[in-house]
Amino acid sequence: MAKNxxxxxxxxxxxxxxxxxxxxxxxxxxILLIQRELEPYRxxxxxxxxxxxxxxxxxxxxxxxxxxxxxLVGVFLEQLFTFGDVGRDPRGRVxxxxxxxxxxxxxxxxxxxxxxxxxxxxxVAEAPKLAFDHQGILQTALARLKGKLRYExxxxxxxxxxxxxxxxxxxxxTVLEGPLDKRNFRKKVLSLGLxxxxxxxxxxxxxxxxRLYRFxxxxxxxxxxxxxxxxx
Amino acid sequence: MAKNxxxxxxxxxxxxxxxxxxxxxxxxxxILLIQRELEPYRxxxxxxxxxxxxxxxxxxxxxxxxxxxxxLVGVFLEQLFTFGDVGRDPRGRVxxxxxxxxxxxxxxxxxxxxxxxxxxxxxVAEAPKLAFDHQGILQTALARLKGKLRYExxxxxxxxxxxxxxxxxxxxxTVLEGPLDKRNFRKKVLSLGLxxxxxxxxxxxxxxxxRLYRFxxxxxxxxxxxxxxxxx
DNA sequence: CCAAAAGTGTTCTCCATACACCCATGC
DNA sequence: GCATGGGTGTATGGAGAACACTTTTGG
Numbered sequence: 111m112a113k114n115x116x117x118x119x120x121x122x123x124x125x126x127x128x129x130x131x132x133x134x135x136x137x138x139x140x141i142l143l144i145q146r147e148l149e150p151y152r153x154x155x156x157x158x159x160x161x162x163x164x165x166x167x168x169x170x171x172x173x174x175x176x177x178x179x180x181x182l183v184g185v186f187l188e189q190l191f192t193f194g195d196v197g198r199d200p201r202g203r204v205x206x207x208x209x210x211x212x213x214x215x216x217x218x219x220x221x222x223x224x225x226x227x228x229x230x231x232x233x234v235a236e237a238p239k240l241a242f243d244h245q246g247i248l249q250t251a252l253a254r255l256k257g258k259l260r261y262e263x264x265x266x267x268x269x270x271x272x273x274x275x276x277x278x279x280x281x282x283x284t285v286l287e288g289p290l291d292k293r294n295f296r297k298k299v300l301s302l303g304l305x306x307x308x309x310x311x312x313x314x315x316x317x318x319x320x321r322l323y324r325f326x327x328x329x330x331x332x333x334x335x336x337x338x339x340x341x342x
Numbered sequence: 343m344a345k346n347x348x349x350x351x352x353x354x355x356x357x358x359x360x361x362x363x364x365x366x367x368x369x370x371x372x373i374l375l376i377q378r379e380l381e382p383y384r385x386x387x388x389x390x391x392x393x394x395x396x397x398x399x400x401x402x403x404x405x406x407x408x409x410x411x412x413x414l415v416g417v418f419l420e421q422l423f424t425f426g427d428v429g430r431d432p433r434g435r436v437x438x439x440x441x442x443x444x445x446x447x448x449x450x451x452x453x454x455x456x457x458x459x460x461x462x463x464x465x466v467a468e469a470p471k472l473a474f475d476h477q478g479i480l481q482t483a484l485a486r487l488k489g490k491l492r493y494e495x496x497x498x499x500x501x502x503x504x505x506x507x508x509x510x511x512x513x514x515x516t517v518l519e520g521p522l523d524k525r526n527f528r529k530k531v532l533s534l535g536l537x538x539x540x541x542x543x544x545x546x547x548x549x550x551x552x553r554l555y556r557f558x559x560x561x562x563x564x565x566x567x568x569x570x571x572x573x574x
Numbered sequence: 575c576c577a578a579a580a581g582t583g584t585t586c587t588c589c590a591t592a593c594a595c596c597c598a599t600g601c
Numbered sequence: 602g603c604a605t606g607g608g609t610g611t612a613t614g615g616a617g618a619a620c621a622c623t624t625t626t627g628g
Contacts, residue, residue, distance in 0.1 A: 121353060121354065121355050121394065121396075122353065123353050123355065123426070123437050162353065162426070162437075164353075164428075164435055165428060166428065167426055167427045167428055168424060168426035168427075168437070189423060189424065191421060192400065192421065192424040192439050194355070194394070194399055194400035194439065195399045195400075196396075196397060196398065196399055203396055205355055205394075205400070205437075205439075207424050207426065207437075
């Protein structure tokens, strides 16, 4: 196949993934980083990612890299932004299509998922300085997460399948960086009619056990088709 | 410069621009297309765009191509999405970073802006079949425009600097595809405090002349810093 | 029995909506 | 004087915001 004949200015394309995780108990927001084993930026922490292959789409590349470097599969993944400033990679012209992923740390255990030798979760507030322009990518991802949380039901991706209303509220308070009124929050969330009361209760807590709910994805998709707008 | 040494899988990167224009009088939404002079898809209409050069950022490339192919400069331009499916370009692996631009057809005259031989404005509803996957890019851009119009003041980019409230309303009605109540629309728009009444009036109309307003960009930027959210 | 978080209703304010007529201008 | 769009106010209902106490459970 004469791929390169019509292709001026060959350029490398990478994908980089900002992986957000939420510990449902401590409810602090974390990101998954890997320590670079090669130059440039050897030893520095960076977003998981790598070069896009000829025979895979961008989303496929992002999922493959995520699997290879962190062991994560089947997670929520969405394109974020494409970074292509001239000097962003010292190796030459490298354009990075950034993705962000949402996982919950209970079901995707930090330790167990670490196929790569040096992947680790960092609290967003305490993240180290990152390689390349990954700091900027992280900031962009945080802004996107904050913005989307309000009008799309992506928060549930950060929680276990069964969760309590307090967990959901703490998630929103953490990401949006502000307190929410408990009664109003519950009223609003339940009024959407998208949570299924499982009639089960959390265990192992030293206080009244909270009811468990799950998000009704099927119902949401139906409503969305009819023009329904999620908003919290 | 040893650009290619560390660069596996050389791939071409293009930018493509979805240019939206609004004729303030007829208030129908148009896009700017160019007719391809080269294979593949020779003779077909396509989005303006081209290959990214080594020494320019993605946004710079988009502006350059826009200037070269359509004569447009200084317009609103924002990254839309990156398209990288394997078979999207018959020439080989070409990844396209799509941008969308907003211009108003009064100040950027359709004819005058046509440096390229065959650039033309099409009503979005009546656009021809496009080359490559540009149809999909257009759909994505339309969805983005519709979504952003509600909570960011980008509509003003489609109008002349001085505009009437009816023009603004028709713009919203066109893009959002639904009628709006005149009194409520005016009340809401004016209550934002972001329109400056110029105490001037439109001319050349066979009825009562409407007041002209301009959008107060400076004030908006100040408010935005303080956490203000535009919403219509 | 104490600590810790779960769970629950009402009031008030404000904003979105619905709705119809007179005004100014060019022809 | 008539056709065309410009411009204006009010009443109603519903949603968001503020707010405090009782319940349940484990230790």
